[in-house]
Amino acid sequence: MYEITDKGIKQINRTIQREFSVMKHTVLQFDEISAIQSAVNACYSNILRECEKIYLAVANEAYKGITERDGLFSYLWLQQWLYRYDPLTKYVFAHEIDRKRARTFEAVVASKRNDLAKELKQAMYNLTVQTTQYADEVTDYAVLQGYIDSGIEKVRWISEQDGRVCATCRGRDGKVYDVHKVPEKPHIRCRCYLLPASNKQG
Ligand SMILES: [Zn+2]
Known part of the structure; x- marks a missing residue:
């Protein structure tokens, strides 16, 4: 990514x-x-x-x-x-x-x-x-x-899988958001990323 x-x-x-x-x-x-x-x-x-x-x-x-x-x-x-x-x-x-x-x-x-x-x-x-x-x-x-x-209308939040990920990011892992309503990253150095999600999921 x-x-x-x-x-x-x-x-x-x-x-x-x-x-x-x-x-x-x-x-x-x-x-x-x-x-x-x-x-x-x-x-x-x-x-x-x-x-x-x-x-x-x-x-x-x-x-x-x-x-x-x-x-x-x-x-x-x-x-x-x-x-x-x-x-x-x-x-x-x-x-x-x-x-x-x-x-x-x-x-x-x-x-x-x-x-x-x-x-x-x-x-x-x-x-x-x-x-x-x-x-x-x-x-x-x-x-x-x-x-x-x-x-693309929906995206899925993917958290880093390194065990150092914060509670907020872990909570968002796998969540699906409208592309226009993706929340701001919760902190600097956050390397969570977004992948396209099909509209039926989430
Ligand atoms: Zn993060």
């Missing part, structure tokens, strides 16, 4: 590693605040651009996997999606990237050089949690849209 997503997540994680490493080199070389500021800004801008590229590709591939149709999702759509308030994460993706960027800049300026690696590691981790979450969410969105556009 999330194979395309996982590939995208790997690519984003590689970009995060690379961009942070470039930024760290600059920060270690220059003491000027303005140089540090532009290194941090460039790092986050490049990661954001990569995320946009990957999310769009993942959404369109997931959609195509269901409908066999190309390119429903545009860059404009993605921008709107990234600027919407997300009840699951409780923030706006784009604004949260800006907050993380600002926090990283402050941490870099404040940290002694020997703390820098630790601060950057934490910043990378926090960023990875966010970018991974939205890769999952863009997939879920595209899949559901694919079902709707294929004329």
